[in-house]
Amino acid sequence: MHTTSDARHLRTVTWIVVLATVGLVFDGYDLVVYGTVVSTFLRDASHIGVVTPSVAGALGSYALVGVLVGALLAGSVGDTVGRRKVMLCAYAWFSIGMGLTAMTTSATVFGLLRFATGLGVGALVATTGALIAEYAPKGKKNLFIAIVYSGVPLGSLLAAGLAMVLLPLIGWRGMFWLGALPLVTLLPLAYFKMPESVAWLVSRGRLEEARAISVRTGVDLPADEPVAVLLDRPAAQEKAGFAGLFGSRYLFPTLILGLMSATGLLLVYSLNTWLPELMLRAGFNAKGSLSFLLVLNGGAVIGALLGSKVADRFGPKLVVAACFAIGAAAIALLTLDLPLAVRLAAIAVVGMGTSGTQTLIYGFVANYYRTHVRGAGVAWCAGFGRLGGVGGPLLGGFLIAGGFELNAIFYVLAALAIVGTVLTLVVPKAHTPSTPTL
Structure with missing residues (x-):
């Protein structure tokens, strides 16, 4: 009632x-x-x-x-x-x-x-x-x-x-x-x-x-x-804010979570900036290459919502790690000669494993920290992680300007997703205060 x-x-x-x-x-x-x-x-x-x-x-x-x-x-x-x-x-x-x-x-x-x-x-x-x-x-x-x-x-x-x-x-x-x-x-x-x-x-x-x-x-x-x-x-x-965030209790996980977010945003901005160009190089026309970007972001939204329900049941750490790993596998699939429908499905899964994973990371971080440092923790995730966002377009431009083959570029992005998986797995268990005796 x-x-x-x-x-x-x-x-x-x-x-x-x-x-x-x-x-x-x-x-x-x-x-x-x-x-x-x-x-x-x-x-x-x-x-x-x-x-x-x-x-x-x-x-x-x-x-x-x-x-x-x-x-x-x-x-x-x-x-x-x-x-x-x-x-x-x-x-x-x-x-x-x-x-x-x-x-x-x-x-x-x-x-x-x-x-x-x-x-x-x-x-x-x-x-x-x-x-x-x-x-x-x-x-x-x-x-x-x-x-x-x-x-x-x-x-x-x-x-x-x-x-x-x-x-x-x-x-x-x-x-x-x-x-x-x-x-x-x-x-x-x-x-x-x-x-x-x-x-x-x-x-x-x-x-x-x-x-x-x-x-x-x-x-x-x-x-x-x-x-x-x-x-x-x-x-x-x-200590509140960054003073508490970088204290002895939270220093190591804060560094790892920041690197994890930066890796995720590096993938997000690499793909959102360069995916249409990569698909053009794969033989698709301009309109078709833009459709991959739409599917990528659609997969991100759906994947984040589905993944969050699993994260609430089993905890966000393993779900974020699994999504990074699934994203890596899906990016690697793009190196194969796949039918268009299968390729689009793979792109949707890539969206879940990159932009969708980044959404789950915000939830992971917001629930990882206690109240007095929570705002600083999410800010660190969004702020330090933004370095990956700035580097994403640069990475894609470097790889394309360097004459890397299309498949090699996809393998580099897949390797980054695996790095994200490893970083997530080494995040230590969140500190939970013991029940006080009043």
């Missing part, structure tokens, strides 16, 4: 999941929309000045560097000032950044604003996982995180789809103005409907606020916090 508290909890979690997912849809949109308009800049200097291919590449990288910096900054800030404040500021920040970018007439200013917008995108990506982990129902945390982070590839697909329909009508500036919509839609809703994390408030010793939000939202006070908190004493003994 459902109680009033259960109904309040369900309503609260529904609002948080919907708002967080929509936020990451706009994140995905903001990161990909540049790719839909770059050809306009290359062919018409009247927009932001002369843009050469090398300048276009640099402009595209600035947002990713901003994401890296924003994610790392948000980690410590989120564990210090709270999840809600960081997420509300991130919604406003990247929306204003997109609006200002839509009005620029200079390539230099455009690049600076792309970096600035990336700061907000990174802060949101880094903080969302911590909030969802602290509000999701027990036994469904990986599933809820997978649902929310699937907003990123959905936003990428949305950017491509809207560009096909609207770009000729509203131009590149209109496409960027669409990215500013959260300022007047998502932000007001989140302000009223997204509460602060009860677990975070407890971890900081703010018990009165935690109890008030617990009553209002139907969310129970956490039972796994430090003894000092449960005894109503200040939680300052526990």
Whole structure:
């Protein structure tokens, strides 16, 4: 029988999941929309000045560097000032950044604003996982995180789809103005409907606020916090943010989880950048090669949702390792002369083993750390891992420019997936606090 508290909890979690997912849809949109308009800049200097291919590449990288910096900054800030404040500021920040970018007439200013917008995108990506982990129902945390982070590839697909329909009508500036919509839609809703994390408030010793939000939202006070908190004493003994993340307790797993995320994002950005070109070299036409990219991202979304359900039952570590390994096998299959239907199926599995695995990694990390360092842990995963994202396009370009055969390139990517498997398997068991005697 459902109680009033259960109904309040369900309503609260529904609002948080919907708002967080929509936020990451706009994140995905903001990161990909540049790719839909770059050809306009290359062919018409009247927009932001002369843009050469090398300048276009640099402009595209600035947002990713901003994401890296924003994610790392948000980690410590989120564990210090709270999840809600960081997420509300991130919604406003990247929306204003997109609006200002839509009005620029200079390539230099455009690049600076792309970096600035990336700061907000990174802060949101880094903080969302911590909030969802602290509000999701027990036994469904990986599933809820997978649902929310699937907003990123959905936003990428949305950017491509809207560009096909609207770009000729509203131009590149209109496409960027669409990215500013959260300022007047998502932000007001989140302000009223997204509460602060009860677990975070407890971890900081703010018990009165935690109890008030617990009553209002139907969310129970956490039972796994430090003894000092449960005894109503200040939680300052526990170092929060990066200070706690790189303390002796978490140093080794933090380094391994960062490398694991970087490996995953190296694969994600290598394939998302170069898969159409690799398929062209395999003999497919331009339209057919782009269809592989669609299948890749579709497989990522479906694979992450299915994998998260298994992760909630058996634990995320083995599921992430298995997905990396399956991805490696699927990439290796692409070296064979397969029928088109089988090749497409293999590409979908590759999506599950790369982008889908990265979504599962966010769930793994968010549930691995305790509350006082959780925000920093997810931020480290998103921020340090972004180095792999920056390196992905460079790796593909290096291999293609170096004259590597198509099969050799696929084997290199498969080997990276195996590295991801090994890194996942050596992550030590998460620290669980012993039950206090009160």
